[in-house]
Every structure is written in structure tokens, then in C-alpha cells.
Amino acid sequence: MDFNKIIDRHNTGSLKWDFMARYFGKETNELLPMWVSDFDFTCPDAVLLALTQRIEHGVFGYSERPQTYYDSLISWFATRHQLDLKQEWICSIEGVVPGLSLLVQMLSQPGEGVVVQGPYYGSFSKIISLNDRRLLENPLYEDPETGYKMDLIHLETLFRTERPPLMILCNPHNPTGRCWSAQELEQLLQLCETYDVTVLSDEIWADLLLPGERFTSVLHLGERWHSRVISATSASKTFGLSTLRVANFLIPAPVLREQFLRRLDAHGLDVFNALSIEASTAAWQHGAPWLDALLAYLAENRRWFSQQVDDYLPWARIVPAQGTYLLWIDCKALGLDDDQLKWVMVDVAGIAPSMGNSFGSAGNGFIRLNLGCPRTYLEKALEGLKRIAFTSANNIHPISQVEMKK
Known part of the structure; x- marks a missing residue:
């Protein structure tokens, strides 16, 4: 049960990996998919x-x-x-x-x-x-x-x-x-x-x-x-x-x-x-042993990513959760509307999230990220998100131009 293993899902008809251009205007060689709520792991043996x-x-x-x-x-x-x-x-x-x-x-x-x-x-x-x-x-x-x-x-x-x-x-x-x-x-x-x-x-x-x-x-x-x-x-x-x-x-x-x-x-x-x-x-x-191992891996994914967000992304706030492998992240501190927020995620961070407004008006200003992936994908996503910083509403700057928490 190696959840760190990278499995190439391209050209398998995967909605998550093969159809991003339809929804985000870019292919997977340009974007990291973190939207559709399915795993990037093989199922139990x-x-x-x-x-x-x-x-x-x-x-x-x-x-x-x-x-x-x-x-x-x-x-x-x-x-x-x-x-x-x-x-x-x-x-x-x-x-x-x-x-x-x-x-x-x-x-x-x-x-x-x-x-x-x-x-x-x-x-x-x-x-x-x-x-x-x-x-x-x-x-x-x-x-x-x-x-x-x-x-x-x-x-x-x-x-x-x-x-x-x-x-x-x-x-x-x-x-x-x-x-x-x-x-x-x-x-x-x-x-x-x-x-x-x-x-x-x-x-x-x-x-x-x-x-x-x-x-x-x-x-x-x-x-x-x-x-x-x-x-x-x-x-x-x-x-x-x-x-x-x-x-x-x-x-x-x-x-x-x-x-x-x-x-x-x-x-x-x-x-x-x-x-x-x-x-x-x-x-x-x-499948119980496989699931128990998966839950431990997902919990560590959540702990690690949440800590990184807390340390390096002052504009992002993760909502506490008790279940799922999803992160619901409040990005309203960026001061962007949902079209601008999508552009920033896609063109600046290089990730494809589920946009909060697809969950109704209560999701405006949020994104949803999928933690059901190898840790290296989360590391790549974090590096992309670090490129987003802000000094005032509607004013996006490279990360090097602002002082982060740590």
C-alpha cells in the first residue's frame, strides 16, 4: 500500500486528468488537477x-x-x-x-x-x-x-x-x-x-x-x-x-x-x-486494512498541508473538518471575485481546484482542494500557491515581494 507512488492517469479517459482543458482552458502539462473528488491511488489489491x-x-x-x-x-x-x-x-x-x-x-x-x-x-x-x-x-x-x-x-x-x-x-x-x-x-x-x-x-x-x-x-x-x-x-x-x-x-x-x-x-x-x-x-x-492505511495517509496529508498553509499563505484559511479528503479554503482575503480567483489559481498557481461558487453562493470566495493524492502533488500545489500573495485587494504580486508569516 504505497500511497506515495505516482500513477500516470493520462489517456485513461479520466475526467480529472484528461478533460481539464474543457473546464480550465489548459492541459495537464500546465495544470495540477485538484478538483474532481476521486483518488490518484490504485484500489485495494x-x-x-x-x-x-x-x-x-x-x-x-x-x-x-x-x-x-x-x-x-x-x-x-x-x-x-x-x-x-x-x-x-x-x-x-x-x-x-x-x-x-x-x-x-x-x-x-x-x-x-x-x-x-x-x-x-x-x-x-x-x-x-x-x-x-x-x-x-x-x-x-x-x-x-x-x-x-x-x-x-x-x-x-x-x-x-x-x-x-x-x-x-x-x-x-x-x-x-x-x-x-x-x-x-x-x-x-x-x-x-x-x-x-x-x-x-x-x-x-x-x-x-x-x-x-x-x-x-x-x-x-x-x-x-x-x-x-x-x-x-x-x-x-x-x-x-x-x-x-x-x-x-x-x-x-x-x-x-x-x-x-x-x-x-x-x-x-x-x-x-x-x-x-x-x-x-x-x-x-x-478492504479494511487498506482503508485504515489510507485514512492515516490522508490525515497526514491534511496535517502537513494545513500547517504549510498556516505558515506560508496568510490569505488562505482552512475550515475545520471531521471527514472527507477535501480541503475547503476561504480565499476571500485576496479581495477577488470568483472569476479573478479562478484566473489566479489557474494562471498564477498552476492548479485546477473546484471553485467555491460551483457549490452555490455560499461558496463564493472559496476553493475546494482534493487531498486524495501522493504527497508530492501537494508539495507541487503548495509551491504554486506560494506564488500568490497580496498587499491589497485586487493586487496580486509575486511571493518574493511580500513578507510571509515565516
Whole structure:
């Protein structure tokens, strides 16, 4: 498990590496990609072996999920998260976002509102607007110690005035890395009960926690809430399997579950990719040691990079996080608008970040960087960021012209 190993991802169809010119106007020989949230590491050896053996079999007919798929998923959640899943809850589809889109169609009507908490994952906006629903934003607010918090007062106002049937929650939260506590989730669900709101909880980042942190699912809170919560999860984010499309929607309520399964059937989404099933099963069965090593590496990446930012980049402020391998960085001290900030990152620093404004207006002035890469990439990114300095708003200078913290 050598996470320092450099793997050339060029010419593999990688969105992150091969398509930067489409989004940033430059190729990868000019830019370091730190935007798309996937790893630059190989997946666990056990996954590669399972895929190799399945491919060598040579027959790729229609596939279903064997009992080992269910058993390994249930065991994984019991071991990693002390969560007792029931097999009948598990509804599989090719991805979290397609499943959320179907649920938006199923549980709301055109013109109705769906609540998200800004800054929010951009795909949430797409599945709301393209399904002719209205995006209702409940902006998070910052706490200097824990990072972002839910504004429950504003949320209740939204629920009372707009009467939305749905809320999409992200836990751990992308892009900020906030893991919601049991108390916060309980308070949220009490509001949802009062105003008859169903919560779709995107929990795809659940395994990617910082040392000492714990993930609390909406399903941890007990049967009282089962009629109004749905959890979405996948092995893809945890083990770097994003292109092997399969996700699981955990739906305890029989009525909701049957409605969702009927909709999958109606859209022809009840057939499964054999390689996706093999990879996920192998990852859950044998991937724990690999994940533990990965989490230690990512934690050190975060510690090292955060210290460097604190020492050398007075214009940048990293928001505290409990999970994900993402850094949410406040760059507002530069005094730039988002177009200028993108230009500075691309043309001065030579990096391709996720721009904060792609996460809604609450992300203006921020960037998101991906720490899921070898340390040498972070060193290169830091050298680029050091070329950005400021003496006053809208006045960018070479690093040598200003006095840094150290």
C-alpha cells in the first residue's frame, strides 16, 4: 500500500486528468488537477484480484447481486459504524445521484421546493432544477472550532413558509467536511416531523473520517424516524471505484421502498454491472486494512498541508473538518471575485481546484482542494500557491515581494 507512488492517469479517459482543458482552458502539462473528488491511488489489491478473476471468466451476461454482496455490505456497516442494516432495506442502483434524482421525482411535484444546505454539492442543484423543482437553500454558518453548523432557525422558517416535501442532506458534508452529530440530526428530524419533510441523506463519504471522529447516520437514530429517512451509500468513494457504478439506497420504510423499487423497474434500472458487484463485494470483505492505511495517509496529508498553509499563505484559511479528503479554503482575503480567483489559481498557481461558487453562493470566495493524492502533488500545489500573495485587494504580486508569516 504505497500511497506515495505516482500513477500516470493520462489517456485513461479520466475526467480529472484528461478533460481539464474543457473546464480550465489548459492541459495537464500546465495544470495540477485538484478538483474532481476521486483518488490518484490504485484500489485495494483484493479488488483488483476479484476483477481480474471475473474478467478472465470471459462471460458477461446479465447479473444480479448474490447473497455475498448483501452479507458483505451488512457486515461492513456493523463493523465500521455499529449500524444494524436489514437486507430488505438495500435497494441498489448505478449511482447515488441517479437514485436521488428518482427520489426527487417520486416524493415531490414539479414546482415544489427541495431544501439543500449551502455550500452544496453541485449535482444536488442539477437534479432539483432539471426535475422542475425549486432549490431552497438553508445556508450553513461557520463555527470557528467545529467548522460549519446547521441554521435550524432559518431551516424552520423555510419549512414553515415554503412547505417543501423533501430535504437533501449531505453527511459527511461535501465540500466542508462536516460530520453531523447525533444531536444535530435529532434536532433536524424533529423539525422534519413537525413539517412533514422526508430526508434524503447522501452518506457516500461515511467511511472517510479523520482520526477520532465518528460517523452518525440518520439510520442510527432509531425506528422512530424510519418513515421519513433514506440513506444513500456506496463503496465507490471509499475505495476509489467511481467508474464502477453501483450505489445502495437504504430504505427502512416498506412503503417508500416499494415505491422506489417500482420506479427502478419502470426505468429499466434493475439490472446490475457484474464488475461493480464484484469490486464492491471484495472491497467490503477484504478492504479494511487498506482503508485504515489510507485514512492515516490522508490525515497526514491534511496535517502537513494545513500547517504549510498556516505558515506560508496568510490569505488562505482552512475550515475545520471531521471527514472527507477535501480541503475547503476561504480565499476571500485576496479581495477577488470568483472569476479573478479562478484566473489566479489557474494562471498564477498552476492548479485546477473546484471553485467555491460551483457549490452555490455560499461558496463564493472559496476553493475546494482534493487531498486524495501522493504527497508530492501537494508539495507541487503548495509551491504554486506560494506564488500568490497580496498587499491589497485586487493586487496580486509575486511571493518574493511580500513578507510571509515565516
